Amino acid sequence: MEFLYLAVLIFTLLLLAYNRVPLMISIAIMVSLTVAWTELRHLFYVPSWFRFANGIFAVTLMGFAIKPLRRLLISDRLFGWFRKVMPTVSETEQEALDAGTVWWDAEIFSGRPRWRALLKTPKPSLSEKEQAFLDGPTDVLCHMLDDWKICDHYRNLPEEVWSYIREQGFFGLIIPEAYGGLGFSAQANSAIVLKLASRNQTAAVTVMVPNSLGPGELLLHYGTEEQKKHYLPRLASGEEVPCFALTSPSAGSDAASMNDTGVVCKGMYRSKEVLGLRLNWNKRYITLAPVATLLGLAFKAQDPDGLLGGKKDLGITCALVPTSTEGVTIGNRHMPVGSVFMNGPTQGKDVFIPMEWVIGGQERIGQGWRMLMQSLAAGRAISLPALGVAGGKMSALMSGAYARIRKQFGVPIGFFEGIEEPLARIGGRTYRMDAARKLTLVALDQGHRPAVLSAILKYQLTEGSRVCINDAMDIHGGKGVITGPSNYLAHAYQSVPISITVEGANILTRSLIIFGQGAIRAHPWLLKEMEAVQDSGTEARRAFDKAIFSHAGHIISNLVRALLLGLTAGWATRSPTGGPTAHYYRQLTRMCAAFAFSSDLVLITLGGKFKFKEKLSGRLADTLSHLYMGAAVLKNFEDDGRPEEDLPLVRWAMDDSLYIIQESLKGVLRNFPLPGIGSLVSAIIFPLGSPYSQASDRTGKKVAQLLLSENASRERLAAGVYLSDEDDASGRVHHAFHLVLTSANAESAVGNALKEKVNWGNYQRLVKRAVESGVITEEQATLVRMAQQAARAVIEVDDFPRKQIEEFEEPAFRPATKSG
Numbered sequence: 001m002e003f004l005y006l007a008v009l010i011f012t013l014l015l016l017a018y019n020r021v022p023l024m025i026s027i028a029i030m031v032s033l034t035v036a037w038t039e040l041r042h043l044f045y046v047p048s049w050f051r052f053a054n055g056i057f058a059v060t061l062m063g064f065a066i067k068p069l070r071r072l073l074i075s076d077r078l079f080g081w082f083r084k085v086m087p088t089v090s091e092t093e094q095e096a097l098d099a100g101t102v103w104w105d106a107e108i109f110s111g112r113p114r115w116r117a118l119l120k121t122p123k124p125s126l127s128e129k130e131q132a133f134l135d136g137p138t139d140v141l142c143h144m145l146d147d148w149k150i151c152d153h154y155r156n157l158p159e160e161v162w163s164y165i166r167e168q169g170f171f172g173l174i175i176p177e178a179y180g181g182l183g184f185s186a187q188a189n190s191a192i193v194l195k196l197a198s199r200n201q202t203a204a205v206t207v208m209v210p211n212s213l214g215p216g217e218l219l220l221h222y223g224t225e226e227q228k229k230h231y232l233p234r235l236a237s238g239e240e241v242p243c244f245a246l247t248s249p250s251a252g253s254d255a256a257s258m259n260d261t262g263v264v265c266k267g268m269y270r271s272k273e274v275l276g277l278r279l280n281w282n283k284r285y286i287t288l289a290p291v292a293t294l295l296g297l298a299f300k301a302q303d304p305d306g307l308l309g310g311k312k313d314l315g316i317t318c319a320l321v322p323t324s325t326e327g328v329t330i331g332n333r334h335m336p337v338g339s340v341f342m343n344g345p346t347q348g349k350d351v352f353i354p355m356e357w358v359i360g361g362q363e364r365i366g367q368g369w370r371m372l373m374q375s376l377a378a379g380r381a382i383s384l385p386a387l388g389v390a391g392g393k394m395s396a397l398m399s400g401a402y403a404r405i406r407k408q409f410g411v412p413i414g415f416f417e418g419i420e421e422p423l424a425r426i427g428g429r430t431y432r433m434d435a436a437r438k439l440t441l442v443a444l445d446q447g448h449r450p451a452v453l454s455a456i457l458k459y460q461l462t463e464g465s466r467v468c469i470n471d472a473m474d475i476h477g478g479k480g481v482i483t484g485p486s487n488y489l490a491h492a493y494q495s496v497p498i499s500i501t502v503e504g505a506n507i508l509t510r511s512l513i514i515f516g517q518g519a520i521r522a523h524p525w526l527l528k529e530m531e532a533v534q535d536s537g538t539e540a541r542r543a544f545d546k547a548i549f550s551h552a553g554h555i556i557s558n559l560v561r562a563l564l565l566g567l568t569a570g571w572a573t574r575s576p577t578g579g580p581t582a583h584y585y586r587q588l589t590r591m592c593a594a595f596a597f598s599s600d601l602v603l604i605t606l607g608g609k610f611k612f613k614e615k616l617s618g619r620l621a622d623t624l625s626h627l628y629m630g631a632a633v634l635k636n637f638e639d640d641g642r643p644e645e646d647l648p649l650v651r652w653a654m655d656d657s658l659y660i661i662q663e664s665l666k667g668v669l670r671n672f673p674l675p676g677i678g679s680l681v682s683a684i685i686f687p688l689g690s691p692y693s694q695a696s697d698r699t700g701k702k703v704a705q706l707l708l709s710e711n712a713s714r715e716r717l718a719a720g721v722y723l724s725d726e727d728d729a730s731g732r733v734h735h736a737f738h739l740v741l742t743s744a745n746a747e748s749a750v751g752n753a754l755k756e757k758v759n760w761g762n763y764q765r766l767v768k769r770a771v772e773s774g775v776i777t778e779e780q781a782t783l784v785r786m787a788q789q790a791a792r793a794v795i796e797v798d799d800f801p802r803k804q805i806e807e808f809e810e811p812a813f814r815p816a817t818k819s820g
C-alpha cells in the first residue's frame with residue numbers, strides 16, 4: 001500500500017512542478033496528502049518506519065511555508081555565499097545590462113513560453129506613406145545605382161545619387177515629421193535599407209548610418225530641445241552629414257577603454273569665455289567621417305580642476321562637434337573590403353567645445369555609455385539584420401534562377417542533388433532570417449527595446465548572410481568568381497565581413513553578450529537575486545528569500561518539464577495551433593524547458609565565472625538564438641496565412657533549428673565544468689536519445705524546387721528586394737529565368753522529337769526543323785530562341801584588355817597613424 005501512496009505522492013509532486021503551482025499551494029496540497037494518508041493508514045497495515053518518514057516529510061514541507069524559519073535555516077545562509085559568487089559587474093557592464101527591455105527572450109528563459117501571446121502580436125505592416133516611399137523614391141534610388149561603376153570606377157556614390165539621397169529625405173527616416181524628417185517605423189527603416197542593400201551595399205550603408213546609432217538617434221532620445229530644433233531639421237534635409245566616432249585604435253570591441261579625453265575647462269566661444277571641454281581624440285573606422293559635417297564623438301570627460309565641483313573622472317560622454325571646428329582633422333578614407341562607402345579616421349587636437357555641444361547638455365556628462373547602450377538595444381535589430389536578409393534574399397533569388405538557367409551534362413544544374421543541398425540551405429535560412437527580422441521589428445514598433453534579441457539578430461542574420469552568400473558563390477562557380485559589370489555576387493561576398501565586424505563583432509556578440517546578458521536580464525529570478533545581494537539589510541534578505549525559493553521552484557519545474565516532455569517526445573504539452581506546425585510548437589516548448597534547466601545548472605555551477613567560459617556561453621547563445629528564430633518562423637507562417645506551399649521552407653528551418661539546439665546543448669553538457677553532471681542532465685533532457693536530425697533530403701528537394709521555379713513561395717521569400725527589369729547584371733537573370741521557364745515545354749518537345757538536346761550551338765537549327773515538322777509553333781520557337789539568347793547573356797562573364805587591368809595608379813596612401 002505504501003508503494004501506491006509513494007506513487008501518488010511522486011505523481012502529485014511532478015504534476016505540481018510541471019504546472020508550476022505556487023510554492024504555498026503546492027505545500028498545502030502535499031501536506032493535505034500526507035495528513036489524509038495518516039488518517040487512512042488505520043484502514044491498512046503500514047510499517048512504522050514509513051509512518052515516521054511520512055511525518056518527517058510533512059513537517060519539512062511545513063517548514064518551507066514558515067518564512068522566518070526557512071530564512072534562518074536556508075536563505076540567510078545562502079545570502080553570504082551568493083554575495084561571493086555573484087559576477088562582479090563593472091559600471092559599463094551594468095549600463096549595458098540595464099539597457100533596453102526583455103521580450104520573447106524572457107519567455108524562453110521561463111522554460112514555458114506562452115505561444116498564444118506570441119500569436120497575438122500584430123503582423124508586420126507599413127503605413128501607406130511608408131509603402132509609397134518604398135515603391136517610389138527607394139525604387140528610383142535603386143534604379144540609379146550601378147554596383148560595378150560605384151565600387152570599381154567611382155569608388156564613391158555619384159554626385160546625383162548623393163543629391164537624391166539628401167533631397168528625398170533618406171537621411172531623416174527616423175527623425176519625426178515635427179523636425180522635418182519622415183518619422184518612419186523600424187519596419188520601414190529596415191525595409192528601405194534591405195531594398196537598397198539588395199542593389200548596392202554602399203548606398204545602403206550610406207543611408208543606414210545616419211538612421212542608426214549616431215547624432216540623429218542620440219539627439220532624439222537625449223538631446224536638449226534647443227539641440228533638437230537646431231540639428232534635426234538640418235540632418236533630415238541632408239544639410240548636415242553625420243557620423244559617430246566611438247572606436248579608437250586602442251579600443252575596438254572594448255570601446256569603453258578609449259583614451260580619447262575631454263577635460264573640463266574654460267575657453268573662448270563666440271568671443272566670450274565659457275565653460276566647456278578641451279577634446280583630444282584619435283578615432284578610426286568611422287563611417288561617413290570623410291564627408292561628415294557633424295561629428296558625434298564619444299570621449300572620457302575629466303574634471304581635474306573640479307570646475308564642476310564633483311568627481312574628477314566623469315565618465316564616457318557624447319558631444320556633437322561640427323567638423324569645421326578648429327583642431328578637427330577629417331577627410332582621409334579607409335578602403336573597406338568590397339564596398340566603397342565613406343569610412344575613415346578622425347583626430348582632434350585641443351578642440352575646445354562649449355558645454356552646450358554635449359548631447360543633452362552639461363547634465364548628461366558621463367551618461368554617454370548608457371546612451372549608446374540604450375540606442376544599440378533597439379538599433380542592432382534594424383540596419384545590419386536588414387543587410388543580412390538582403391544578402392540571403394538575393395542569394396536565394398539569383399542562385400535559384402542561375403541554377404535553372406545554367407545547364408551541365410544537358411541538365412539544369414539545380415536538378416543535381418549536389419546543388420539542391422546548398423539551394424535548400426539558402427532557402428531555409430533566408431526564410432528563418434526574414435521571419436526573425438520581421439518579428440523583432442514588430443516588437444520594436446510596439447515600444448520594446450529587446451537588447452538580447454537585437455544582439456541575436458545582429459549576430460545570426462549577418463552570419464546567416466555569410467553562409468548564404470558562400471553557398472551562392474559555390475552554386476555560381478566561375479560566374480561568381482569573375483568580377484566585372486556582369487557579376488552580381490562578388491561585392492556582396494567580399495563585403496560580408498563588414499556587417500560581421502561592426503556594432504559588436506560577431507565572435508564577441510556570440511560568446512560574451514547574448515547568453516551573458518540574456519541570463520541576467522531575461523532570467524525570471526537571477527537579476528532579482530543579484531539586486532537583493534547588493535544590500536545586506538532585512539528587506540534585501542527578504543527579497544533574496546523570495547527570489548531564491550522561486551528560483552529553486554523554477555529549476556525543479558524545468559527539470560520535471562524537460563524530463564516529462566522528453567519522455568513523451570513533446571506530447572505532454574499542447575500546441576496553440578493544429579496542423580503541420582503543431583509538432584514544432586511542442587518541440588520548442590520542450591527545448592525551452594531543457595535550455596532553461598541546463599542554463600540554470602551552468603549558472604549555479606560556475607557562478608560569476610560563467611562569463612569567462614565563452615565556449616559554453618557561445619553554445620548557449622546558439623541555443624537561445626534558435627529558440628527565438630524558431631518561434632519567429634512559426635509566427636511568420638501564421639502571419640502569411642499558413643500557406644501550404646511554404647511548408648518545405650518552414651520544415652527546413654525548424655528541423656535545422658531544432659538540430660542546432662540539440663547539438664549546442666549537447667556540446668554544453670559534454671563540456672560541463674563538473675564531471676558527471678553533464679551526463680546526468682543529458683539523461684534528463686534527452687531521455688530517449690537524440691530526437692532531432694537535420695532537414696531530410698526530401699524537404700531539401702522541395703525547398704530547392706521552390707527556388708528553381710516561379711511561384712508564390714519564392715515571391716514571398718524574396719519580397720522586399722529590388723527586382724531589376726533593366727539590361728544589367730541582375731535584370732538579365734530575372735529576364736532569362738522567366739524565359740527559360742516559359743519555354744521549357746517547347747524546348748523539351750524539340751529535344752524529344754529530334755532526339756538531340758537543345759543548346760547554344762544547335763538551337764537555331766533544331767528549332768527551325770521542329771517548326772518545319774510541326775513539333776512546335778512559330779511562337780514557341782521564338783520563345784525558345786529568346787530563352788537561349790537570354791541564358792547565354794547570363795552565363796557570359798566579363799573580360800578586359802590586359803592594359804586596362806594592369807594599369808595601376810599608385811594611390812597616395814597616408815601612413816597609418818600610431819595607436820592612440
Ligand SMILES: Cc1cc2nc3c(=O)[nH]c(=O)nc-3n(C[C@H](O)[C@H](O)[C@H](O)COP(=O)(O)OP(=O)(O)OC[C@H]3O[C@@H](n4cnc5c(N)ncnc54)[C@H](O)[C@@H]3O)c2cc1C
Nearest residue numbers: 244245246247252253285286287336502503505506507508
Ligand atoms: C567598415 C567599418 C565601419 C565601422 N564604422 C564605425 C563607426 O561608424 N563608428 C564607430 O565608432 N566604429 C565603427 N566601426 C568599428 C566597429 O563597430 C567595431 O567595434 C570595431 O571594428 C571592433 O574593433 P576591432 O576591429 O579593433 O576588433 P577587435 O576588438 O580587435 O576584435 C578582434 C576580434 O576579437 C574578438 N573579440 C574581442 N573581444 C573579445 C572577447 N572578449 N571575447 C571574444 N572575442 C572577442 C572580436 O569579436 C573580433 O572577432 C567600424 C568598423 C568597420 C570595420
